[in-house]
Amino acid sequence: MFAWSGGFLTTLVLGTAGAGLWVYRHLDGNITSADLDQHLGGNRPQKLASRSMNILVVGSDSRAGANAKYGKGMRTMQSDTLMVVHLSADRKWATVMSLPRDSYVRIPSCDRGDGTTSAPHSFKINESFAIGGSKGDISRAAACTIKTVEANTGLRMDHFMSLDFQGFKGMVNALGGVEVCPKEPIHDAKAHLDMEPGCQTVRDEKALGYVRSRYSMGDGSDLGRIGRQQEFMRALAEKARKKVTSPDELYGFLDETTKSLTTDKDLAGLKPLYNLANEVKGIPKDRLTFLTVPNYPRQADVPSDKANVVWQYPQAAGLFDKLAHDKEVDKEQLEASSKDPVPTRSVRVRVLDGTGTGGRAAEAAEDLRELGFTVASTGDAPEPVRRTTVGYPDALRRSAEVLAARLPYAAERGGEQAGAGTVTLTVGPDYKSPR
Numbered sequence: 498m499f500a501w502s503g504g505f506l507t508t509l510v511l512g513t514a515g516a517g518l519w520v521y522r523h524l525d526g527n528i529t530s531a532d533l534d535q536h537l538g539g540n541r542p543q544k545l546a547s548r549s550m551n552i553l554v555v556g557s558d559s560r561a562g563a564n565a566k567y568g569k570g571m572r573t574m575q576s577d578t579l580m581v582v583h584l585s586a587d588r589k590w591a592t593v594m595s596l597p598r599d600s601y602v603r604i605p606s607c608d609r610g611d612g613t614t615s616a617p618h619s620f621k622i623n624e625s626f627a628i629g630g631s632k633g634d635i636s637r638a639a640a641c642t643i644k645t646v647e648a649n650t651g652l653r654m655d656h657f658m659s660l661d662f663q664g665f666k667g668m669v670n671a672l673g674g675v676e677v678c679p680k681e682p683i684h685d686a687k688a689h690l691d692m693e694p695g696c697q698t699v700r701d702e703k704a705l706g707y708v709r710s711r712y713s714m715g716d717g718s719d720l721g722r723i724g725r726q727q728e729f730m731r732a733l734a735e736k737a738r739k740k741v742t743s744p745d746e747l748y749g750f751l752d753e754t755t756k757s758l759t760t761d762k763d764l765a766g767l768k769p770l771y772n773l774a775n776e777v778k779g780i781p782k783d784r785l786t787f788l789t790v791p792n793y794p795r796q797a798d799v800p801s802d803k804a805n806v807v808w809q810y811p812q813a814a815g816l817f818d819k820l821a822h823d824k825e826v827d828k829e830q831l832e833a834s835s836k837d838p839v840p841t842r843s844v845r846v847r848v849l850d851g852t853g854t855g856g857r858a859a860e861a862a863e864d865l866r867e868l869g870f871t872v873a874s875t876g877d878a879p880e881p882v883r884r885t886t887v888g889y890p891d892a893l894r895r896s897a898e899v900l901a902a903r904l905p906y907a908a909e910r911g912g913e914q915a916g917a918g919t920v921t922l923t924v925g926p927d928y929k930s931p932r
Contacts, residue, residue: 520748521767523752524748524751524752524755524767525755525766525767525768527752527755527756527758528755528758528759528760528765528766528767528770529635529758529759529760529765530759530760530761530762530765531635531636531639531657531659531759531760531761531762531765532636532762533636533639533640533643533657533761533762534762536608536629536636536637536640536641537640537643537644538644541647541653542647542651542652542653542821543653544653544655545821545822545823546586546821546822546823547586548586548587549583549584549585549586549823550583550584550655550656551581551582551583551584551652551653551654551655551656551820552581552582552584552654552655552656552657552658553579553580553581553582553639553642553643553646553654553656553657553658554578554579554580554581554582554657554658554659554660555576555578555579555626555639555642555657555658555659555660556576556577556578556579556659556660556661556665557575557576557577557626557659557660557661557662557759575623575626575627575630576598576623576625576626576627576638576642577598577623577662577709578595578598578723578726579595579596579598579622579623579642579646580593580594580595580596581593581594581596581646581650581652581654581820582594583652583820583823584776584777584780585823585825586823588776588777588779588780589779589780589784590780590784590785590786590825591777591780591784591785591786592785592786592787592788592820592825592826593727593730593785593786593787593788594788594789594790594816594820595723595726595727595787595788595789595790596622596646596789596790597622597719597720597723597789597790597792597806598621598622598623598719599621599622599623599719599804599805599806600621600622600790600792600805600806600807600808601619601620601621601622601795601802601805601806601807602619602620602621602622602645602649602808603617603618603619603645603648603649603932604617604618604619604620604622604624604625604628604641604645605617605644605645605648607625607628607629607637607640607641607644607645608629608637608640608641609628609629609631609632609637610629610630610631610632610634610637611631611632615628615641617932619867621805622645622646622649625641625642625644625645625646626638626639626641626642628641629641629642635659635759639657639659639759639761643657649808650817651817651818651821652817652820652821656760656761656763656764657759657760657761657764658758658759658760658764659758659759659760660754660757660758660759661757662705663757664753664754664756664757664758665704665705665708665757666700666701666702666704666705667752667753667754667756667757668733668737668750668753668754669699669700669701669704669705669733670700670701670704670753671746671749671750671752671753671754672733672736672737672750673698673700674698674699674700674704675698675699675700675704675729675732675733675736676696676697676698676699676732677696677697677698677699677707677728677729677732678695678696678697679692679694679695679707680694681694682694683707683710685706685710685711687709687710687711688705688706688707688709688710688711689702689706690702690703690706690707690709690710692707704729707725707729708722708725708726708729709722710722710725719806720789720792720806723789724789727787730787731787737750755767784825786825786826786828788816788826788828788831788832790808790813790816791808791809791812791813791816791831791835791838792806792807792808792809792813793806793807793809793838793840794806794807795807797838797840797842798840798841798842798869799842799869807841807869809835809838810841810898810899810902810903811898811899811901811902812831812834812835812838813902814902814903814905815831815902816831839895839896839898839899840869841868841869841870841899842869842870842871843871843896844870844871844896844899844900844920845870845871845872845873845896845918845919845920846862846865846870846871846872846873846900846919846920846921846922847873847874847875847876847916847919847920847921847922848861848862848865848872848874848875848876848921848922848924849875849876849877849878849921849922849923849924850875850876850877850878850924851878851880851881851882851885851923851924851925852881852882852924852925852926852928853881855877857924857928858875858876858877858924859875860930861922861924861928861930862875864930864931864932865900865922867932868903868931868932870900873916873918873919874916874919878923878924882923882925883925883926884906884907884908884925884926884927885904885906885907885908885922885923885924885925885927885928886907886908886909886910886921886922886923886925887900887901887904887907887908887909887910887920887921887922887923888909888910888911888913888920888921888923889909889910889911889913889920889921890911890912890913890914891911891912893918893919893920894911896920897909897911897920900920900922903931904922904928904929904931906927906929907922
């Protein structure tokens with residue numbers, strides 16, 4: 498997104514070119530508009546910081562047309578990269594938060610585009626794009642992804658952008674390539690990539706393969722790839738800022754970018770994109786933070802699952818809360834607090850019904866099992882309570898924090914002695930299912 502901004506900031510140069518009006522109309526017409534409002538529904542998070550902005554950015558893994566070489570067997574639209582770009586209300590800082598595509602999350606019911614809707618279920622987060630895009634409709638694909646991200650983060654998305662494989666390659670090529678410096682040789686058949694170690698300029702298939710490569714680099718996880726993508730984005734944005742100086746260079750960069758770009762209706766055009774770029778042009782590089790939502794392998798909760806990650810609490814909840822309230826994130830502090838995760842499965846919970854109506858402990862216990870918690874027992878509270886609480890012995894404070902992060906309305910109460918080795922969830926009349 499910031500790479501695109503570098504080019505859009507100079508669109509006024511086109512006005513001095515002989516074919517300025519035609520060029521403007523051509524580039525403006527390149528951008529595809531996604532009509533999202535009719536598919537999003539009304540159950541969305543509240544906007545807590547009015548002038549801040551959240552933009553959901555999707556790298557589309559479509560296998561149609563020129564993209565078919567990366568696998569023709571996929572029947573639906575795919576998302577390869579998923580990020581939330583948060584722009585502060587004063588436009589003095591920004592955070593780019595990557596969401597691993599292997600994140601195991603709750604996916605809400607979505608319109609498939611064939612007259613049916615999907616059932617709510619848990620799976621990889623990038624499946625949301627495939628569900629909505631099962632009939633090739635980018636609007637429904639975007640809407641299902643937005644609903645999924647909003648439901649799991651509590652952040653309201655203001656805008657949407659999607660760029661596919663060919664658009665990415667075109668941007669890199671228009672800049673003459675981007676320099677990367679792999680420390681080890683890369684041989685990845687799935688990414689169609691063979692590279693020797695050392696600094697080199699990549700373009701075309703090598704550039705795409707570099708940011709897509711996964712299994713042959715590092716630990717083979719999506720997390721390592723996210724780090725490379727973030728580094729590549731920085732280099733791409735910096736080169737665009739320096740190189741795009743003449744009308745011809747600018748046109749080539751913008752043409753390649755816009756013809757593979759899809760946005761929501763409010764951003765679908767050079768003018769609104771220029772206005773957005775003009776707002777963020779003053780953000781200094783040291784106030785632009787790239788980070789990944791804290792996570793750990795789901796295998797720690799479900800030993801048979803070696804393919805997915807789950808978000809780490811309370812760190813993930815704290816990150817989402819900061820962005821929702823437009824507070825700048827300290828990346829080093831976030832990473833330091835995330836080094837020693839407490840797996841959800843290790844949190845043993847005693848669930849008590851404090852509503853006095855009966856049956857609520859069993860309902861809450863099922864909710865917690867779905868989230869991966871270990872339910873030790875259920876029962877009735879000694880007396881009715883006014884609100885939901887999480888009680889814990891001091892030795893289990895970190896376990897209680899994991900549970901409380903999934904129930905943000907619950908009050909925490911330390912010093913509890915009952916229930917050896919367990920934290921206690923006392924369900925009050927204000928209890929809301931976290932699923």
